Amino acid sequence: MADDRPAREPARRPGGRTARVRRGILEAAAELIARDGIGGLRYDQVAELAGVNKTSVYRNWPDRTTLIADALATFGTDAAPVYDSGDVDADLVGFLEALAAATASPQGRALLNVVTSARENPELRAVVDEVFDRRLATLRDRLQTAVERGELPATDLSLLGAMLAGPVQLFVSRGARTFTRADARKVSAIVLAGLRTTAACDGAPVVGRRAT
Amino acid sequence: MADDRPAREPARRPGGRTARVRRGILEAAAELIARDGIGGLRYDQVAELAGVNKTSVYRNWPDRTTLIADALATFGTDAAPVYDSGDVDADLVGFLEALAAATASPQGRALLNVVTSARENPELRAVVDEVFDRRLATLRDRLQTAVERGELPATDLSLLGAMLAGPVQLFVSRGARTFTRADARKVSAIVLAGLRTTAACDGAPVVGRRAT
Structure with missing residues (x-):
């Protein structure tokens, strides 16, 4: 918890840990959209499937539509x-x-x-x-x-x-x-x-x- | 209301009034599914678009899935x-x-x-x-x-x-x-x-x- 610094912008090294987490979240989101459609997409399920904290999903994508759009665009x-x-x-x-x-x-x-x-x-x-x-x-x-x-x-x-x-x-x-x-x-x-x-x-x- | 006899099976004369009402309901349902998807289908909207009472929709299709299936099958x-x-x-x-x-x-x-x-x-x-x-x-x-x-x-x-x-x-x-x-x-x-x-x-x- 002491290491959780939501106010700080995460580093975006391509191929680094942050990039991997982001990619994992987008892949999980796409998989859930494929299964349940857009209406059924829930942040807690995305986090669970990606194996990350729900906070990571919210911090990177405060807006739901942007998360869906990014999941499809990548x-x-x-x-x-x-x-x-x-x-x-x-x-x-x-x-x-x-x-x-x-x-x-x-x-x-x-x-x-x-x-x-x-x-x-x-x-x-x-x-x-x-x-x-x-x-x-x-x-x-x-x-x-x-x-x-x-x-x-x-x-x-x-x-x-x-x-x-x-x-x-x-x-x-x-x-x-x-x-x-x-x-x-x-x-x-x-x-x-x-x-x-x-x-x-x-x-x-x-x-x-x-x-x- | 005195004429409303839900226990009695409506007559199914091809081309008759009942057939026309049923066809109108199915067309309205299909149009709403096209616009909003299955999740958004509401009986009151089907009735309104078909120009019939909500009771007519419920009486003919007590089950929602059957209504959707019939709308697509016809x-x-x-x-x-x-x-x-x-x-x-x-x-x-x-x-x-x-x-x-x-x-x-x-x-x-x-x-x-x-x-x-x-x-x-x-x-x-x-x-x-x-x-x-x-x-x-x-x-x-x-x-x-x-x-x-x-x-x-x-x-x-x-x-x-x-x-x-x-x-x-x-x-x-x-x-x-x-x-x-x-x-x-x-x-x-x-x-x-x-x-x-x-x-x-x-x-x-x-x-x-x-x-x-």
Whole structure:
């Protein structure tokens, strides 16, 4: 108790004890949001799950909405990275696999929870928008590079991004079975082949199978 | 009050007054779930929005979970029908357009709300599963028919269904812009062309763009 100095700003050494405690609190908060939604988030449960004093949670996040926002925002940065190996087909398979894992994680489910239940809260809505926008923007940037290098034909990159990420999110949130690397390969192969084929026939009617 | 006979089962003439009242209550409930989530659903607000007495709501649905389940279940039957005109490409465009409209509707948003927030409630989870399963099953049946007729190559139809419905759901729930008929045409054309192309090369490595 003699060592508890709430008036003093804790040191913020990256990787230090304070950083570890903060990260632990944010991970615990995300896990509880994933389980119970925003409405069910309680400071004492966060502290218990993170293995810290309730005081630590209150001192770092006096405001509840900020705690929720930070728990979701820290997650968005590197959950599903898009690499540039020079081979867009291979990079997309890696991204779709990472996206499936990220969506199935507690933080991923917390995000999906907030998307639908925090419509009325502009601050949280902004955080969710930013995480999704950043994720889709990273994907779009990689696709844009591929277009510039002639690996892909020019197209609406937002729609193309949804065609790659959408199937993963539906599969994972429906929870029928795990989205595998083979699934990632199939989705990527079909979408890219379809894009290249339809672009090659641009202006011409889509090839059908019927004689009429 | 003399006419209020709660012990007697109300008549269920299809299209009659009782049916209209019940439908109005379920639509109001779905709209409120879409706006506030399950937790915020209040009988007095349902009654007010439906323009009926609170007694009518309680008499028909003494159990709150049943009211929520019914509000979602009635929606699932015909929100996004899949037609069979004999041309799978055209039928899928129509389905994707209907799915986008259904997902953007109050009932569609209510469903998405429940998907993520009712994980712990087996009864509601079952209803949501049924609505989504039925929708994807209808789509899968249509795809199966197309495979049998030789319009499409044989493939994992659950994954193919997710590749068609997933982009629509991501687009609509992100709310960046409306999903148009042109988008429906593009998604359907790319996925089907990609499926036909990759199936034709089955076993062979995916065609790349790089010389190395």
